[in-house]
Amino acid sequence: xxxxxxxxxxxxxxxxxxxxxxxxxxxxxxxxxxxxxxxxxxxxxxxxxxxxxxxxxxxxxxxxxxxxxxxxxxxxxxxxxxxxxxxxxxxxxxxxxxxxxxxxxxxxxxxxxxxxxxxxxxxxxxxxxxxxxxxxxxxxxxxxxxxxxxxxxxxxxxxxxxxxxxxxxxxxxxxxxxxxxxxxxxxxxxxxxxxxxxxxxxxxxxxxxxxxxxxxxxxxxxxxxxxxxxxxxxxxxxxxxxxxxxxxxxxxxxxxxxxxxxxxxxxxxxxxxxxxxxxxxxxxxxxxxxxxxxxxxxxxxxxxxxxxxxxxxxxxxxxxxxxxxxxxxxxxxxxxxxxxxxxxxxxxxxxxxx
Numbered sequence: 052x053x054x055x056x057x058x059x060x061x062x063x064x065x066x067x068x069x070x071x072x073x074x075x076x077x078x079x080x081x082x083x084x085x086x087x088x089x090x091x092x093x094x095x096x097x098x099x100x101x102x103x104x105x106x107x108x109x110x111x112x113x114x115x116x117x118x119x120x121x122x123x124x125x126x127x128x129x130x131x132x133x134x135x136x137x138x139x140x141x142x143x144x145x146x147x148x149x150x151x152x153x154x155x156x157x158x159x160x161x162x163x164x165x166x167x168x169x170x171x172x173x174x175x176x177x178x179x180x181x182x183x184x185x186x187x188x189x190x191x192x193x194x195x196x197x198x199x200x201x202x203x204x205x206x207x208x209x210x211x212x213x214x215x216x217x218x219x220x221x222x223x224x225x226x227x228x229x230x231x232x233x234x235x236x237x238x239x240x241x242x243x244x245x246x247x248x249x250x251x252x253x254x255x256x257x258x259x260x261x262x263x264x265x266x267x268x269x270x271x272x273x274x275x276x277x278x279x280x281x282x283x284x285x286x287x288x289x290x291x292x293x294x295x296x297x298x299x300x301x302x303x304x305x306x307x308x309x310x311x312x313x314x315x316x317x318x319x320x321x322x323x324x325x326x327x328x329x330x331x332x333x334x335x336x337x338x339x340x341x342x343x344x345x346x347x348x349x350x351x352x353x354x355x356x357x358x359x360x361x362x363x364x365x366x367x368x369x370x371x372x373x374x375x376x377x378x379x380x381x382x383x384x385x386x387x388x389x390x391x392x393x394x395x396x397x398x399x400x401x402x403x404x405x
Contacts, residue, residue, distance in 0.1 A: 110220030115247055116227050123248045125221045129237040133248055145251060148238050223248075224263040226271075226285070234286045236260035236273070243286050257289045264304040266311060266325035274301035279313055281325050294328045296320050307342030307350070310364060314340035314352060319365045331365040341382040341390075343404075351390070351405055353379035358392065358405050371405035 107126040115121035122134040128147035134140060221237030225248075233244040235251060243254040259276035266272040271282040278299055279292040291297065301315040313320045313328065314337035320328040336354050343349030352359040352368060355378060360371040378395025385391060388404040 270325040
């Protein structure tokens with residue numbers, strides 16, 4: 052029997068015993084209580100800086116392996132942010148890819164733009180009032196500039212237009228062994244840093260990158276919407292990996308022992324050299340793959356609706372749990388049998404291997 056517990060928000064902190072007891076009470080209260088802050092195994096989540104990106108969400112976060120308090124994060128529009136204190140404060144390193152009518156995507160500027168649009172609408176309604184003043188009954192909606200749902204609605208509309216014009220964010224990644232090397236992939240290519248993310252230069256026009264990982268030897272691997280790419284020069288240039296994944300969406304990468312795994316729409320693929328890939332197992336529509344270092348050949352595989360387990364490097368799989376886990380975007384191993392799953396309905400935790 053496996054079990055998952057629902058977690059919430061951004062930073063994992065230990066909670067005192069009384070919080071654990073309250074959490075158990077909330078869990079027993081049933082599904083109606085899930086909208087309130089819930090706890091998993093005595094942990095709770097808090098937002099460290101909810102307005103760090105001007106109201107935009109972060110889509111990827113990476114930790115510097117040499118400086119564990121140093122973080123880099125990508126916002127929804129491809130902007131890059133840096134934190135020196137584990138998320139307590141943030142500074143923008145690179146501007147987002149797009150703007151709204153030439154304006155920087157700063158929340159204050161967007162608010163001024165929304166208020167300007169609202170004022171134009173108000174003036175138009177005022178003109179309609181003058182034209183219709185002879186009618187017996189006239190119903191015209193009015194609102195106060197800077198203080199109303201209409202301004203909020205216009206502000207969100209501007210944000211959404213910017214999101215649609217952007218590339219959906221990007222991927223940021225620290226090399227685990229090459230000191231100070233960071234790769235940042237977004238809608239205008241791959242950017243490279245050798246100073247822990249303080250400055251970047253554009254190194255490649257590789258697009259639609261979903262994940263980055265070390266490969267065998269000196270190789271770096273990139274999972275893209277058009278298949279696997281590999282680099283022999285630490286991300287300066289990228290080579291197409293031929294084979295059954297070429298032209299197919301690849302979502303996630305991981306490795307275990309002497310094998311590298313790639314999960315995507317067409318299923319699970321494996322390679323020993325990072326260049327030549329072969330299909331493994333019958334599964335299709337995979338969103339994530341996570342190797343289990345505690346068991347040779349152990350893998351967790353996520354589809355759109357469930358978590359699967361393999362004990363033979365993906366050749367065969369079985370459901371890891373009956374719990375529905377929709378829209379998985381990330382699997383993370385914290386320790387032996389201790390997993391986090393991020394998906395469409397929040398973050399879930401398992402301490403029994405899924």
